[in-house]
Amino acid sequence: MKCFYHPDQDHHAPPTFLLRGQPAPSPEGPVRAELLSKGLAAAGLSLTAPSETDSPTLRKRLEQIHTPRYLRFLETIYARWQALPNAAALVAPNVHPCGGASHYPRHPVGQAGWHLHDMACPLGDTSFQGALASAATAVAATEEVMSGASLDSPSRAYALCRPPGHHAGPDNAGGFCLLNNAALAASVLREKFAKVAIIDVDLHHGNGTQDIFYSRGDVWTGSVHVDPSDFYPFFWGGVDEAGNEEGKGANVNLPLPLGSDGETYLNAVATLIEQLNRYQPEAVVVSLGLDAHKDDPLAGFNVETEAFVALGELLSGLSQPTVVIQEGGYPTEHLSANLAAFMRGYQRS
Secondary structure (H helix, E strand, O other): OEEEOOHHHHHOOOOEEEEOOEEEEOOOOHHHHHHHHHHHHHOOOOEEOOOOOOOHHHHHHHOOOOOHHHHHHHHHHHHHHHOOOOOOOOEOOOOOOOOOOOOOOOOHHHHHHHHEOOOOOOEOOOHHHHHHHHHHHHHHHHHHHHHOOOOOOOOEEEEOOOOOOOOOEOOEEEOOEOOOHHHHHHHHHOOOOOOEEEEEOOOOOOHHHHHHHOOOOOEEEEEEEEOOOOOOOOOOOOOOOOOOHHHOOOEEEEEEOOOOEHHHHHHHHHHHHHHHHHHOOOEEEEEEOOOOEOOOOOOOOEEOOHHHHHHHHHHHOOOOOEEEEEOOOOOOOOHHHHHHHHHHHHOOO
């Protein structure tokens, strides 16, 4: 299986984020890529860099999932922020719209509050370049799968993406996510396939992915995650969120109790795969989170490393062309082993 990563992703590396009201070291930084790369190497896999990280084609594809004003915000906000008197070194909001606000502000502070829906996405001077490199990595893996989709054996590729993407919605960033790499992969797959599915096995609900496709029937979305009543992203991810309009029935959420063990997690993933198969997609995107591990800094499940072997085996049973997009999974002594375990299981079929 071919794996992709572009080192320009290191351009996004904010040192801190706000956690429970306190500045804390950000777990979403370049060290993640180093540890995940070691995990791939331990599984006998190497990384290929996309040939470019920005192009008119990539921009047009991003406009299929994100609003033009949001993309313009990400590209221009840092310079406009720094022009403000007494501005901080990182773009970070101090006000957010609520109560059905509909007036889009012109001021940089207002736009930061509009587009950055939490305090986990501070932006530096090169953050947009890093996010574009992450998106380009997702596209490279997707194009690799599309080029091999006519082969007898399942066509698969992996994209090592950071920052991750599944919390980024059409018009906003959140949860360390700036551009939605999984949604981008699905949108590119739709250029060839009539029906695509995204299965999200990250610890957290992929609220951005759900938001992008919620009223569409051509992209099925499904997620296993900690119950948002007790866990980020808090406001999305309930079982009652089943899609709208053309997308009614094409969104499935399986929230699990905080602290669920590996058996409970894997059983839920198996159930989600059954529901995915009923949709009969022609291609699949896996939003792969490794933060279900019991020692992850953002831990909410009690999953051991060996469970990721079983997770890989479950997902390897999908017969469709499949793009695996890296989402969460944060620095611990186990992160490399967790990805290596997943890849061992995923490559057994």
